[in-house]
Amino acid sequence: QKEVEQDPGPLSVPEGAIVSLNCTYSNSAFQYFMWYRQYSRKGPELLMYTYSSGNKEDGRFTAQVDKSSKYISLFIRDSQPSDSATYLCSLPQGAQKLVFGQGTRLTINP
Amino acid sequence: DVKVTQSSRYLVKRTGEKVFLECVQDMDHENMFWYRQDPGLGLRLIYFSYDVKMKEKGDIPEGYSVSREKKERFSLILESASTNQTSMYLCASSSGDNYGYTFGSGTRLTVV
Numbered sequence: 069q070k071e072v073e074q075d076p077g078p079l080s081v082p083e084g085a086i087v088s089l090n091c092t093y094s095n096s097a098f099q100y101f102m103w104y105r106q107y108s109r110k111g112p113e114l115l116m117y118t119y120s121s122g123n124k125e126d127g128r129f130t131a132q133v134d135k136s137s138k139y140i141s142l143f144i145r146d147s148q149p150s151d152s153a154t155y156l157c158s159l160p161q162g163a164q165k166l167v168f169g170q171g172t173r174l175t176i177n178p
Numbered sequence: 179d180v181k182v183t184q185s186s187r188y189l190v191k192r193t194g195e196k197v198f199l200e201c202v203q204d205m206d207h208e209n210m211f212w213y214r215q216d217p218g219l220g221l222r223l224i225y226f227s228y229d230v231k232m233k234e235k236g237d238i239p240e241g242y243s244v245s246r247e248k249k250e251r252f253s254l255i256l257e258s259a260s261t262n263q264t265s266m267y268l269c270a271s272s273s274g275d276n277y278g279y280t281f282g283s284g285t286r287l288t289v290v
Contacts, residue, residue, distance in 0.1 A: 110284070
């Protein structure tokens with residue numbers, strides 16, 4: 069079983085829609101969860117991180133962790149064409165190492 | 179304000195060549211990483227380094243080596259390039275304080 073699994077999509081939604089991106093993970097010891105965003109022909113950039121369970125909000129983005137289900141989500145409200153990118157969930161694999169999901173390619177259509 | 183710089187955006191090399199991919203960071207980060215990114219497989223860790231002259235194998239080190247002679251520079255070496263090493267290579271760095279990585283823009287390597 070992979071440590072973290074993510075549906076690669078692609079996912080295409082109209083502008084203004086609420087987007088839900090999800091990952092599942094296998095190791096219940098994980099405490100720190102991250103989302104990276106990767107635009108085409110660029111490296112990933114850290115979008116949000118959360119520690120332990122619960123929600124964290126940053127503008128139109130909300131990261132949610134459900135440790136009982138080993139499920140993490142990223143919600144995007146009022147989605148914009150500029151949100152079109154690949155979104156990768158990420159969890160620590162060990163001291164300072166990260167393991168990444170496959171990434172979900174998202175397209176927001178004007 | 180470029181923070182992690184990879185020397186080449188695109189490279190085309192021949193099978194059997196020795197290939198050097200260079201990465202430089204200007205944030206005084208202790209940790210540096212090399213990943214490759216392939217469709218359907220995501221990001222896979224090749225090698226990483228926590229300090230100068232120190233290196234650790236990641237999940238897929240076969241066919242690769244690394245060098246870190248200075249804190250700011252981490253080089254990935256393909257000893258004898260093969261077609262299955264055609265990929266996007268991403269370098270990243272992080273401080274010891276948190277897990278936030280800063281990535282370079284990537285090098286798309288094609289081995290023919």
